[in-house]
Amino acid sequence: MVAxxxxxxxxxxxxxxxxxxxxxxxxxxxxxxxxxxxxxxKHNGAFLLRIEDTDRNRLVPGAEQYILDSLxxxxxxxxxxxxxxxxxxxxxxxxxxxxxxxxxxxxxxxxHAYYAFDTAEQLEALRRELSQQGSDLQQYxxxxxxxxxxxLTLSADEVQxxxxxxxxxxxxxxxxxxxxxxxxxxxxxxxxxHSRQLDxxxxxxxxxxxxxxxxxxxxxxxxxxxxxxxxxxxLSSTPLHVLLxxxxxxxxxxxxxxxxxxxxxxxxxxxxSKRDGDRLGFPVFPLAWxxxxxxxxxxxxxxxxxxxxxxxxxxxxxxxxPSGNQELFELYELIHDFSLEHIHKSGARFDFEKARWFNHExxxxxxxxxxARLWQQFPEFYPQGVSWxxxxxxxxxxxxxxxxxxEFRDAGRPFFERPVLPKEWVQQHDKGQxxxxxxxxxxxxxxxxxxxxxxxxxxxxxxxAQHGLKAxxxxxxxxxxxxxxxxxxxxxxxxxxxxxxxxxxxxxAALHVFTSxxxxxxxx
RNA sequence: GGCGAGUUCGUCUAGGGGUUAGGACGUCUCUCUUUCACGGAGAAAACACGGGUUCGAUUCCCGUACUCGCUACCA
Numbered sequence: 001m002v003a004x005x006x007x008x009x010x011x012x013x014x015x016x017x018x019x020x021x022x023x024x025x026x027x028x029x030x031x032x033x034x035x036x037x038x039x040x041x042k043h044n045g046a047f048l049l050r051i052e053d054t055d056r057n058r059l060v061p062g063a064e065q066y067i068l069d070s071l072x073x074x075x076x077x078x079x080x081x082x083x084x085x086x087x088x089x090x091x092x093x094x095x096x097x098x099x100x101x102x103x104x105x106x107x108x109x110x111x112h113a114y115y116a117f118d119t120a121e122q123l124e125a126l127r128r129e130l131s132q133q134g135s136d137l138q139q140y141x142x143x144x145x146x147x148x149x150x151x152l153t154l155s156a157d158e159v160q161x162x163x164x165x166x167x168x169x170x171x172x173x174x175x176x177x178x179x180x181x182x183x184x185x186x187x188x189x190x191x192x193x194h195s196r197q198l199d200x201x202x203x204x205x206x207x208x209x210x211x212x213x214x215x216x217x218x219x220x221x222x223x224x225x226x227x228x229x230x231x232x233x234x235l236s237s238t239p240l241h242v243l244l245x246x247x248x249x250x251x252x253x254x255x256x257x258x259x260x261x262x263x264x265x266x267x268x269x270x271x272x273s274k275r276d277g278d279r280l281g282f283p284v285f286p287l288a289w290x291x292x293x294x295x296x297x298x299x300x301x302x303x304x305x306x307x308x309x310x311x312x313x314x315x316x317x318x319x320x321x322p323s324g325n326q327e328l329f330e331l332y333e334l335i336h337d338f339s340l341e342h343i344h345k346s347g348a349r350f351d352f353e354k355a356r357w358f359n360h361e362x363x364x365x366x367x368x369x370x371x372a373r374l375w376q377q378f379p380e381f382y383p384q385g386v387s388w389x390x391x392x393x394x395x396x397x398x399x400x401x402x403x404x405x406x407e408f409r410d411a412g413r414p415f416f417e418r419p420v421l422p423k424e425w426v427q428q429h430d431k432g433q434x435x436x437x438x439x440x441x442x443x444x445x446x447x448x449x450x451x452x453x454x455x456x457x458x459x460x461x462x463x464x465a466q467h468g469l470k471a472x473x474x475x476x477x478x479x480x481x482x483x484x485x486x487x488x489x490x491x492x493x494x495x496x497x498x499x500x501x502x503x504x505x506x507x508x509a510a511l512h513v514f515t516s517x518x519x520x521x522x523x524x
Numbered sequence: 525g526g527c528g529a530g531u532u533c534g535u536c537u538a539g540g541g542g543u544u545a546g547g548a549c550g551u552c553u554c555u556c557u558u559u560c561a562c563g564g565a566g567a568a569a570a571c572a573c574g575g576g577u578u579c580g581a582u583u584c585c586c587g588u589a590c591u592c593g594c595u596a597c598c599a
Contacts, residue, residue: 022598
């Protein structure tokens with residue numbers, strides 16, 4: 001027998017993130033999860049993960065695991081979920097299948113739902129007919145259900161007969177004809193919809209699985225959910241859900257609703273989609289995702305070198321902001337400041353540049369050691385055969401001018417491989433002059449035992465003064481000689497990290513290049 | 525089309541009956557500096573429109589426009 005009572009829980013806030021494993025978790029879904037998480041932590045409540053896998057056609061293998069991995073990467077730990085269990089489990093709707101038929105039938109028994117046998121063709125014919133009549137509403141509802149094939153128009157015997165003979169059927173909600181349905185949305189205030197606008201939604205499909213509407217309401221109730229925080233796309237079907245709570249007699253325990261604004265395209269109109277990311281060159285998924293059908297891989301925030309903390313911070317502020325001017329929030333601050341009341345009503349455009357800025361802010365604040373550890377997660381361009389100490393020093397330099405870890409690939413290379421000096425850059429320097437001072441500098445460096453940044457700065461300064469050279473004429477050429485770049489860290493920084501021996505060798509090599517390359521720029 | 529929701533700088537937003545309408549990203553200028561970046565200083569940049577209510581509306585109310593969402597045996 002099916003349990004019809006709610007599992008016993010101490011009172012308190014209980015929220016859930018209920019994604020459907022039809023693909024990788026979208027960045028918008030991640031924000032929904034985040035807001036649920038923040039709300040739960042703020043109120044010392046429980047945050048649960050429920051997998052809504054009732055659409056068997058759109059199920060994508062690996063998607064569920066991907067969702068779990070994504071939440072873990074973002075440190076959005078849930079208290080109850082499919083992989084960790086909990087007092088209200090199971091947390092996968094496919095494992096709760098027995099419940100839904102029971103509750104659907106309960107509704108039929110109470111006269112709030114009915115069996116319908118119409119075929120897809122018959123439904124299509126109905127819509128077409130209503131459309132031709134110019135009807136505003138083209139739906140299966142109080143005005144049309146009486147001419148369809150269902151347990152309202154058929155005799156009880158015939159209904160039993162059809163079911164017994166295995167004819168496919170669905171169970172539809174019996175929506176009252178003339179009633180104003182009201183509910184309070186914590187973000188938008190009182191929402192009011194007339195029942196005339198609602199159709200007799202299918203609650204239980206002919207494949208034996210429930211639709212979102214049924215499963216969602218049943219599970220939220222059985223799992224003692226106190227607040228439903230979800231995307232705005234659900235606002236329109238909330239009146240139906242409110243009706244279902246009433247039909248079941250659960251109205252007094254109905255959760256509060258909060259519908260989140262959508263994440264919009266950076267430009268143009270509409271919801272943010274995977275295509276936008278591909279087109280504009282930014283990820284829309286937290287982690288890389290390989291489509292099992294096409295084999296195509298989309299990069300994720302992690303793979304592009306984002307820190308989860310930065311992604312969370314960025315995402316949190318896309319649609320929510322507490323009073324004040326703070327931009328950078330630690331997780332505990334987000335939790336402390338979070339409130340439904342400060343969630344915006346309108347959609348937020350996605351701004352990848354700002355995401356980059358957040359990441360740089362987090363990267364800059366990290367000690368070199370931490371950055372180096374993060375770098376290890378990128379084996380494709382993690383330098384081999386380099387001492388940890390050296391790597392940490394390089395990281396301290398790179399984090400100043402790289403916003404994403406992926407930029408370490410190019411920015412870091414000259415620290416691990418002797419650079420090839422681009423000819424056109426070499427030609428920009430006065431060969432005659434360089435050939436004069438570079439050998440002398442080499443000697444000066446040779447005599448220098450302390451290769452600390454401050455001592456090197458001192459040495460450079462003195463050297464320039466002694467030879468009457470301008471910094472602008474020497475330092476850029478030195479940077480080029482040392483790293484093969486014409487912009488980057490300060491020369492003293494570079495030398496200090498490279499070390500005496502390496503500096504000497506690189507400068508000697510560069511000297512050869514400077515003497516061997518034609519210099520169109522004769523003494524000016 | 526119908527229904528629902530929304531509308532403050534280019535973007536994310538703070539604010540709220542009387543404000544020089546604040547911050548951040550981005551852009552630009554200056555500064556620091558050997559370059560880039562960082563840091564510092566500054567500039568340009570917004571209350572969709574029309575009616576009310578009010579001494580006064582960007583803020584409250586009503587319309588209009590526009591945008592988004594829903595309108596599946598998808599979630």
